[in-house]
Amino acid sequence: MSGRDFVLVTLAGQEFGIPVAQVRDVLRRQKITPVPLSHPAVAGLLNLRGRIVTAVDLRRRLGLPPRDAAREPAEIVVEQGGDLYALIVDAVGDVVGVTQESLEPVPAMLDPLWRAVAEAVYPAERGLVVLIDIARLLDLAPTLRAAS
Amino acid sequence: MDELLRDFIAETTEHLTVLDRDLVAIEQSPEDRGLIGDAFRTVHSIKGTCGFLGLKRLETLLHAAETLLGKIRDGVLPAGPAIGMLLGACDRAKTIVTALASEGHEPDGADGDIVARLELSARAGTAMPGAEAPRAPEPATGGPAASEPATPPLGAAGSIRVNLDTIDRLMAEVSELVLTRNQLMQMLRDRTDGEAMLALQRLSHVTSDLQESVMQTRMQPIGQAWAKLPRMMRDLGRELGKKIELKLEGSETELDRQVLELIKDPFTHLIRNAADHGIETPAERRRAGKTEAGTVTLAARQEGSAIVITLADDGHGIDARQIRASLRRGDFATEAELRAMSEQQLQQFVFHPGFTTAAQVTSVSGRGVGLDVVRSNVEKLGGTVELASTPGRGTRFTIKIPLTLAIVPALLLDCVGQRFAIPQTAVAELIRAGADHPIEWIHDAPVLRLRGNLLPLVALRDVLGFGTPAGERETLIAVLGYGMQRFGVMIDDVDDAEEIVVKSLSPLLRGIKLFAGSTILGDGSVVLILDPGALAAAVGTVESVEPPRAAPPLRHNAVPRSGGWLLFRAGADTPKALPLAAILRIEEVAPRQIEWIESQPVMLYRGATLPLHSFGILDHAPGKQCVVVVEQSGKTGGFLVDEIIDTVDETPVLDRTLARPGVLGVAMMGGRMTEILDIADGAAAGKGDAKSSRSAA
Numbered sequence: 001m002s003g004r005d006f007v008l009v010t011l012a013g014q015e016f017g018i019p020v021a022q023v024r025d026v027l028r029r030q031k032i033t034p035v036p037l038s039h040p041a042v043a044g045l046l047n048l049r050g051r052i053v054t055a056v057d058l059r060r061r062l063g064l065p066p067r068d069a070a071r072e073p074a075e076i077v078v079e080q081g082g083d084l085y086a087l088i089v090d091a092v093g094d095v096v097g098v099t100q101e102s103l104e105p106v107p108a109m110l111d112p113l114w115r116a117v118a119e120a121v122y123p124a125e126r127g128l129v130v131l132i133d134i135a136r137l138l139d140l141a142p143t144l145r146a147a148s
Numbered sequence: 149m150d151e152l153l154r155d156f157i158a159e160t161t162e163h164l165t166v167l168d169r170d171l172v173a174i175e176q177s178p179e180d181r182g183l184i185g186d187a188f189r190t191v192h193s194i195k196g197t198c199g200f201l202g203l204k205r206l207e208t209l210l211h212a213a214e215t216l217l218g219k220i221r222d223g224v225l226p227a228g229p230a231i232g233m234l235l236g237a238c239d240r241a242k243t244i245v246t247a248l249a250s251e252g253h254e255p256d257g258a259d260g261d262i263v264a265r266l267e268l269s270a271r272a273g274t275a276m277p278g279a280e281a282p283r284a285p286e287p288a289t290g291g292p293a294a295s296e297p298a299t300p301p302l303g304a305a306g307s308i309r310v311n312l313d314t315i316d317r318l319m320a321e322v323s324e325l326v327l328t329r330n331q332l333m334q335m336l337r338d339r340t341d342g343e344a345m346l347a348l349q350r351l352s353h354v355t356s357d358l359q360e361s362v363m364q365t366r367m368q369p370i371g372q373a374w375a376k377l378p379r380m381m382r383d384l385g386r387e388l389g390k391k392i393e394l395k396l397e398g399s400e401t402e403l404d405r406q407v408l409e410l411i412k413d414p415f416t417h418l419i420r421n422a423a424d425h426g427i428e429t430p431a432e433r434r435r436a437g438k439t440e441a442g443t444v445t446l447a448a449r450q451e452g453s454a455i456v457i458t459l460a461d462d463g464h465g466i467d468a469r470q471i472r473a474s475l476r477r478g479d480f481a482t483e484a485e486l487r488a489m490s491e492q493q494l495q496q497f498v499f500h501p502g503f504t505t506a507a508q509v510t511s512v513s514g515r516g517v518g519l520d521v522v523r524s525n526v527e528k529l530g531g532t533v534e535l536a537s538t539p540g541r542g543t544r545f546t547i548k549i550p551l552t553l554a555i556v557p558a559l560l561l562d563c564v565g566q567r568f569a570i571p572q573t574a575v576a577e578l579i580r581a582g583a584d585h586p587i588e589w590i591h592d593a594p595v596l597r598l599r600g601n602l603l604p605l606v607a608l609r610d611v612l613g614f615g616t617p618a619g620e621r622e623t624l625i626a627v628l629g630y631g632m633q634r635f636g637v638m639i640d641d642v643d644d645a646e647e648i649v650v651k652s653l654s655p656l657l658r659g660i661k662l663f664a665g666s667t668i669l670g671d672g673s674v675v676l677i678l679d680p681g682a683l684a685a686a687v688g689t690v691e692s693v694e695p696p697r698a699a700p701p702l703r704h705n706a707v708p709r710s711g712g713w714l715l716f717r718a719g720a721d722t723p724k725a726l727p728l729a730a731i732l733r734i735e736e737v738a739p740r741q742i743e744w745i746e747s748q749p750v751m752l753y754r755g756a757t758l759p760l761h762s763f764g765i766l767d768h769a770p771g772k773q774c775v776v777v778v779e780q781s782g783k784t785g786g787f788l789v790d791e792i793i794d795t796v797d798e799t800p801v802l803d804r805t806l807a808r809p810g811v812l813g814v815a816m817m818g819g820r821m822t823e824i825l826d827i828a829d830g831a832a833a834g835k836g837d838a839k840s841s842r843s844a845a
């Protein structure tokens with residue numbers, strides 16, 4: 001695990017890292033079919049070249065305030081367990097290479113919602129980047145339990 | 149593993165299954181020379197390849213079986229006594245082939261026991277050549293073994309073996325192609341560009357043909373799934389000490405292999421069930437004046453885009469009395485409910501999960517074990533199971549399943565601006581509610597009267613959690629059938645019919661029972677597919693047989709079968725009915741005579757306080773009212789009435805799905821849908837008042 005690449009995405013000014021190994025595509029302006037009765041973080045379903053992709057709004061998933069309606073979001077498609085998911089973020093940025101030694105453990109005082117999905121923290125020059133564990137990000141059951 | 153060996157294993161597995169079936173058939177008709185010839189040739193052919201591949205153990209075993217079969221074929225030995233031994237050899241061969249498949253070589257071990265017995269029997273034949281065993285009038289289909297060429301392997305006659313994964317992948321790709329074609333057609337619908345349209349049309353035709361051809365490759369005769377049944381039935385019969393004949397009809401009927409795979413287990417289950425619990429012992433059958441051997445008939449036929457499979461036995465059928473007794477014991481239904489149920493309704497309980505797993509119920513007939521699983525498996529395929537049973541005569545299961553699962557015709561429904569797909573097999577009809585078919589309300593539950601039946605309704609927007617209530621009286625209703633259930637789903641509009649490819653939902657959404665999957669439409673948009681079973685559950689009719697938690701007073705009350713009923717109106721529009729037998733008298737009462745004890749309206753009656761059931765009438769400045777005074781078990785109570793309609797002498801057929809505290813259920817009386825009130829609730833009046841006043845407002 002020495003040296004992995006992460007795509008940087010922005011959410012409400014905070015930078016997060018998505019493992020490049022799982023990224024399949026970056027989209028914009030997709031027509032999304034809402035799914036009634038689903039978890040609040042699920043934005044709906046979209047058609048990516050004949051494959052059905054489940055879209056998850058990361059602001060809602062991470063307990064951040066809703067996006068300014070005028071701002072157009074971006075979608076980054078990741079694969080997890082053979083299924084495709086589109087993560088809705090504010091913006092998609094560069095790719096950074098991260099070595100195991102440069103990582104910091106997840107701080108204990110981090111928001112529990114974030115801590116549950118964070119793999120580690122990477123201190124970039126501009127600020128701290130929260131590296132996301134996709135499997136944990138898409139495991140919405142614990143959050144449901146916490147909510148109830 | 150070596151390609152040659154892999155082919156051999158696949159082929160031999162099939163051959164041994166066929167051999168199994170033939171041997172059982174020979175046992176039943178030992179004079180069938182053709183069958184014996186077939187069995188001989190099958191064994192000979194496998195043995196030949198064994199020698200070629202150097203599979204010594206299998207070769208020795210099959211050689212012994214072949215020798216014995218040869219004697220039978222030549223009429224030297226009778227078939228009957230040898231079959232058990234030959235089946236044993238067949239089983240051993242299967243074990244060896246299974247090990248061969250997993251390990252790549254023959255497993256260690258010896259078959260001396262079986263081989264010795266086979267050889268001994270065969271020698272017994274030579275010891276008395278030409279004994280009484282009748283000689284075949286003409287030689288069996290082939291010549292003697294030595295000169296006979298082995299049956300050509302399946303691959304020789306213009307066919308090849310293709311991995312199933314390859315075909316599945318091909319099917320998935322063709323499905324995508326069909327969708328893309330649909331999408332293209334939609335995009336170019338309004339174009340008048342002649343040449344492009346011509347090309348598109350050609351593409352469209354080729355795509356349809358291709359789809360059909362690929363689908364054809366996935367089709368298999370249902371007989372393949374049935375191949376193991378004769379053997380199973382034979383063993384079951386021996387084990388249970390019963391004589392059972394298995395008849396297979398329509399085994400050439402073709403079915404998508406995926407569907408075939410999915411119905412295999414449910415059918416095995418049903419057949420075991422029929423043998424175990426349907427067919428009686430020979431002694432019982434003699435006593436009942438039947439033939440000693442019971443018959444189980446499995447028949448398949450195609451009906452449009454569905455396959456209908458029936459499984460019938462001529463056993464003792466399902467005894468309604470026994471079901472009643474076990475329901476009573478199992479606390480599934482009240483006396484009143486039991487009395488109101490028809491035989492047919494009672495029989496349906498065998499599909500109820502709780503019913504079948506209850507230990508004390510299995511001892512009654514055992515006839516229900518796991519039938520809930522059978523039904524849910526079939527319904528998962530978009531199919532239906534129906535049951536008809538005549539006590540003493542037998543039971544018949546009718547199973548209807550779609551030909552293929554890959555592409556299903558669906559109806560697109562509109563609800564609050566969003567489209568949803570529903571499999572067309574589930575939709576019986578579409579009805580516009582309005583003047584001709586008004587939606588009526590019983591308490592908070594909407595119903596539709598349809599050809600004399602009450603159709604419970606559910607609003608799709610409620611089920612989907614859209615919340616906005618359907619206030620308007622005019623709405624479109626999709627009448628759905630799910631198992632024995634019929635119900636209506638209120639929708640905004642019907643959009644279109646389209647063929648769809650069902651795609652499963654991601655794990656994130658799998659918890660939502662309402663959706664069976666999603667699909668991409670011709671216009672590229674994604675829609676969710678509604679699960680008819682989940683909708684049925686939302687209506688509440690599916691679990692209507694559960695203990696009536698909502699209406700505890702029910703338990704102590706029976707619906708009088710006849711003896712006259714008083715029909716009246718109170719509060720809401722729906723007429724209400726009370727049994728005349730329970731009515732003491734009808735009193736006229738002025739508003740000032742009614743008093744309140746906390747939230748309970750009461751009146752003075754013969755020097756005592758009479759609690760009143762007011763149906764919310766008292767909320768709207770009433771004038772003079774009638775009070776129906778009833779008595780039960782020494783307690784009296786009153787029902788406030790707006791208007792007496794009539795008295796009728798009818799036996800109500802009670803629909804309990806709309807029961808609630810104070811109301812036993814709903815029935816057609818005097819030509820109108822009527823609520824049958826619970827007399828006992830008169831004494832404990834006021835319980836349901838808050839609710840009934842809301843619905844009356």
